[in-house]
Amino acid sequence: MHVTVVSPVQAVFDGVADAVVAPAYDGLVGILPRHAAFLTLLGTGKLTLRQGATTTRLQVSGGFLQVVQGGDTVRIVADRVDQS
Amino acid sequence: MAKPRELRRRIKSVQSTRKITKTMELVATSKLKRAQDRVVATRPYAAALAEVIGDLYAPELAERFPLLRQPRVPGVGRVALVVITANRGLCGAFNANLIREARRRIEQLEGDGAAVDLHLIGKKGITYFKFAKRPVASQRTDVGDKPKPEHAAEVMDPLMTQFASGALDAVEVVFAQFKSAISTPPTTLRILPVAPPRAAAGGSGRQQAVNYILKPSAEAILEQLLPLYVRNQMYRALVETAAAFLGAQRTAMKNATDNAGDIIELLQRTYNRARQAQITQELAEIVGGAEALKG
Structure with a gap:
């Protein structure tokens, strides 16, 4: 599925991932392909994007995560994104 | 002879x-390129935020959120006007144009019977309004060529609090819109009350949002995202003005x-x-x- 991560300053990540683990406001959520349409607030924590054997980790805080209808596009719009 | x-x-x-002047032109050109990239880089975030807020927004929510509260009588009350100018000159009529737009807006608002609080960002605006002997609510000069989201938050957060408590009836910003390196018209933008971004095409937003699993709820999400949207508008105004300044300076130095x-x-x-x-x-x-x- 296609994943984008954007912060107010720039688009941080734009690519493909097999799995996303994101820190929602009330705990971690895992997103796999074909997830139902979903919109949740983000808390503060580590965002993990897994693609095959490679993993990208980002520190995010605030904003929201959206799984667009169809479940093959995930948008993470965070108030703060730091490389970790 | x-x-x-x-x-x-x-x-x-x-x-x-x-x-x-040649050297200044070259310096401005190279800084402009990076400033332009920063303007472009802010767009995905703003677009995504606007789309989701547009989807979640419903007119009946307007009364529940202080940031969406429309003024009872348009024009009357207290308006905060944030005026962004550059810290430096040697950029042609750039700062003068911004100040002229600000004065036009102040006259218009005061003509409608509103009280105007001035919040100045940038040395040139501060110098002018000091010369015009106009009281100023706040001023700062630390933003410079590379505005950060933190700057926007520092400017907007107190204004949002005042707006939410009812002490302010509107917040507007005068900035230079960055259309291109040579077209940077001074613009007045109303940040508060938030004008809800139009819902994405294909049905009024509410229906689209219904198909989503929303956590915790549409109201709670909107409550969290509205301040981000407001801060982001201020951040973009700062970034665009910074880029517009460098564009104006490059043109002025090229002419010189x-x-x-x-x-x-x-x-x-x-x-x-x-x-x-x-x-x-x-x-x-x-x-x-x-x-x-x-x-």
Whole structure:
């Protein structure tokens, strides 16, 4: 599925991932392909994007995560994104 | 006719001016490129935020959220006007245009019977309003060429609190819109109350949002995202003004360099003519002297 991560300053990540683990406001959520349409607030924590054997980790805080209808596009719009 | 030595001195002076303006032009050009990239880089975030808020927004929610509260009587009340200018000059009419737009807006608002609080960002605006002896609610000069989201938050957060408590009825910002490096019209944008971004095409937003699993709830999400949207608008105004300033400075310095070139050409020609005239005169004197000795 296609994943984008954007912060107010720039688009941080734009690519493909097999799995996303994101820190929602009330705990971690895992997103796999074909997830139902979903919109949740983000808390503060580590965002993990897994693609095959490679993993990208980002520190995010605030904003929201959206799984667009169809479940093959995930948008993470965070108030703060730091490389970790 | 001016003395050749005088002319030489002026040529040298204009040449060094041209060297300075040329350098400033090059510096502004290279900074502009990066500032332009920053303007473009803010767009995905703003677009995504606007889309989701547009989807979640419903008119009946407007009364529940302080940030969406529309003024009861338009024009009356207290308005905070944030005026963004540059810290530096040598950029043509850039700052003057922003200040003119700000004055126009102030007159308009006060004509409608509103009280205006001025919040100034940038030295040039501060200097002007100090000269005009107008009381100012806040001022700062630390934003510079590379605005950060934190700057926008520092400016907007107190205003949002005041707006939510009812002490303010609107917040507007005067900034230079960055359409391109040569087109940077001064613009007034109303940030608060939030004008809900239009829902994405394909059904009124509410229906689209219904198909989503929303956590915790549409209201709670909206409550969290609205302040982000407001801060982001201020951040974009800062970033666009910073880029517009560099564009204006580059244009101004390019014109100055071209003008200096014209002046040098003119002076050089005058100098050559003066030099030639002097040589001709000396020759005539020598020939005249020789003739006198012969006779």
